[in-house]
């Protein structure tokens with residue numbers, strides 16, 4: 001087991017810079033996720049940790065050891081590939097035993113250790129099967145067993161669930177978590193699926209275009225996104241470009257860039273509502289759909305606006321209501337049981353509570 | 369950018385590959401080119417001037433004849449192969465599967481043996497013309513093959529298969545929904561064929577045409593046995609060499625190679641330009657069942673007759689191999705059948721020797737091909753380095769060069785000691801033939817290995833490395849076992865092709881290492897048809913066994929790697 005330090009790493013493929021200015025510290029035993037859209041450099045970073053790429057600049061350390069240029073076979077990392085990369089000419093047992101045999105471990109110990117790990121992934125009775133005879137989920141588990149049996153310091157998983165269907169995916173998610181907790185192994189998990197990242201991780205690093213935008217626990221990432229990219233990549237959010245009109249000890253008044261006269265908002269002046277990083281550059285007002293309230297009559301509080309319901313979509317637990325307010329389209333999530341039988345065309349009042357709004361920096365252009 | 373250690377490994381793997389290619393492919397070719405500029409002790413274009421302005425115009429005529437024969441071969445082969453591909457892949461009728469398999473049978477006939485079979489069947493004293501003569505009480509045989517028509521018929525018989533195979537696979541790759549959507553848009557059958565299907569097949573047809581053209585230009589066995597007074601360039605090289613006009617032979621070799629290589633380059637260019645990748649993966653063509661009984665049974669009858677014609681040469685060889693020599697002299701048909709020829713083959717050391725030679729020579733050459741092929745292919749497919757396309761081209765040169773030219777190249781390179789032969793003269797020794805066979809089959813083994821290596825996902829190798837295995841361990845325990853079936857099927861094919869190899873053998877053999885093909889030629893000269901046929905049968909059996917093993921045990925369609 002080991003902590004991992006990535007210091008100022010850059011990786012260039014010819015002219016393409018796949019990863020830049022990357023600094024990460026992954027703690028011993030942590031379940032750490034790289035999250036981001038496809039092509040953002042997650043795999044590249046993972047492969048630098050595994051040793052398949054060497055960084056163009058910067059350093060990779062495991063604990064205190066400099067691993068930057070150590071070849072992959074000397075790193076003692078267990079890697080699970082997206083396509084599993086099982087050896088097609090070997091049985092389940094032989095696949096799992098491979099890493100032990102490479103380490104010249106006696107055949108008796110190989111046997112016990114392989115059976116041990118196969119039991120842990122619930123594949124004991126499949127030991128003598130050819131890998132091609134297994135289902136996708138079983139192959140996945142063989143790949144996990146093969147990586148775990150060598151007792152690696154670090155477990156690396158590159159989108160391990162993306163080839164499975166939805167139901168198996170849920171099952172494997174808990175399976176992976178269970179094994180990770182059991183082995184207490186430092187794990188890096190790569191995914192582009194935010195739900196997967198939020199539900200599994202101790203901490204998440206959010207990537208876009210080769211840059212890491214934020215590192216934090218799932219609730220930090222969700223509740224306190226560092227900028228508009230993180231905010232909109234993870235979950236749904238209402239974003240509105242604004243500028244500050246007035247700023248005092250306890251309150252900030254902002255107005256929308258478009259239609260500023262009618263769209264003025266009041267926000268608490270706390271680090272949560274107005275993050276340190278938002279002090280300069282362009283700003284966006286952000287509020288999650290579940291934080292907006294819908295009122296049936298006008299209330300005498302700040303940030304209450306008259307609006308008209310445009311669309312109502314029923315999702316079961318929640319109801320998505322789209323309300324037009326002063327020319328802006330706001331998305332509001334209501335829990336099912338509070339639904340007041342809203343219909344498109346209805347006049348309503350919406351409240352954006354001043355402690356729920358966050359002002360965050362806006363990155364030009366690449367917000368999605 | 370890439371890791372230093374891996375770069376070093378790539379270099380270690382690349383050096384032997386490059387050395388072999390330079391020593392045995394590039395250097396011999398360069399020697400031939402240099403030789404072609406030698407005349408009267410100086411460096412001139414004299415030989416080329418002679419080639420084109422020579423008074424008798426023999427060379428120019430031979431070049432023209434080669435082109436003429438090749439164009440005709442393309443047309444005739446296409447006329448047979450394309451319709452067959454359509455009929456067998458688009459219609460379903462009784463026996464279709466069997467006919468479709470039988471259609472590739474000409475491949476099971478080594479070229480020299482095939483030509484021999486055609487002589488026995490359709491030549492002056494051939495079984496078929498004589499049978500017709502007797503049947504109808506004619507005074508003379510109604511027809512006989514020889515000269516241009518003979519060469520052409522043999523070419524058509526062996527080369528239509530290239531059209532058949534490439535067009536078949538192209539037809540099967542066409543997504544049926546393309547044609548269906550054309551029908552859906554209101555196109556007639558005729559329009560769908562000419563506007564949709566045929567354009568999608570043109571790349572395959574052009575590729576097959578170029579291939580057949582190249583193979584015909586290089587063809588040696590058919591002209592050698594059938595040409596009579598008709599001169600083609602590949603044969604002229606042989607005659608020049610026999611007459612000792614080495615500089616002329618070099619010049620002819622260079623000119624023939626230029627024609628072949630320009631076709632190769634054209635082919636590559638064309639394939640890169642016109643590569644319609646189908647949007648969806650091979651769904652397999654829909655075959656329409658033939659319901660009209662008249663049409664159906666006409667098709668079946670044509671199939672049966674076709675199969676008989678296709679297999680007649682094989683049966684003829686089998687039949688002749690059972691006729692003891694000396695028992696069939698003046699009679700129209702043989703009357704005595706037994707296993708005498710096979711007994712002699714196994715018991716008479718003189719007759720067994722060529723078979724043994726061939727097996728040993730081919731075994732050595734093929735072992736070389738296996739090692740070299742795996743190494744070269746691994747470097748080409750899995751490693752990055754500058755100059756890869758140069759190595760790629762070097763690997764393909766022996767495929768583009770006519771066999772006769774490869775033979776001449778070796779003569780020019782190794783009739784004197786040099787570093788590549790470790791200071792020995794190889795011409796006239798045992799080693800020149802295995803070397804020739806090795807060079808001839810480099811492309812085949814490398815290409816069939818490439819095909820399996822390209823299928824092998826890089827992550828398999830990476831998985832092994834991340835589990836702690838070093839490169840060599842990974843190569844031995846993971847990569848080799850996975851690619852072995854594909855590699856072996858290519859290698860076995862190289863082996864049987866080596867056993868049958870004639871053009872380089874006839875240029876390079878010595879009395880003590882003469883291979884089967886040379887002995888067949890000798891036996892034919894002595895009119896020992898039976899013995900020659902027995903040698904032929906052994907080759908046919910070998911090839912059939914190899915194709916069967918490949919299909920059965922390796923699941924590889926080995927015949928595909930022939931084109």
Ligand SMILES: Nc1ncnc2c1ncn2[C@@H]1O[C@H](COP(=O)(O)OP(=O)(O)O)[C@@H](O)[C@H]1O
Nearest residue numbers: 013016017018037038039040041042043044045
């Ligand atoms: N071996 C490579 N050669 C060249 N470019 C690469 C290579 N690997 C990745 N890239 C580029 O680097 C960027 C990041 O890729 P990757 O790390 O695979 O993204 P992700 O895994 O997040 O989808 C992409 O633009 C990709 O095209």
Ligand SMILES: [Mg+2]
Nearest residue numbers: 039042043044
């Ligand atoms: Mg990736």
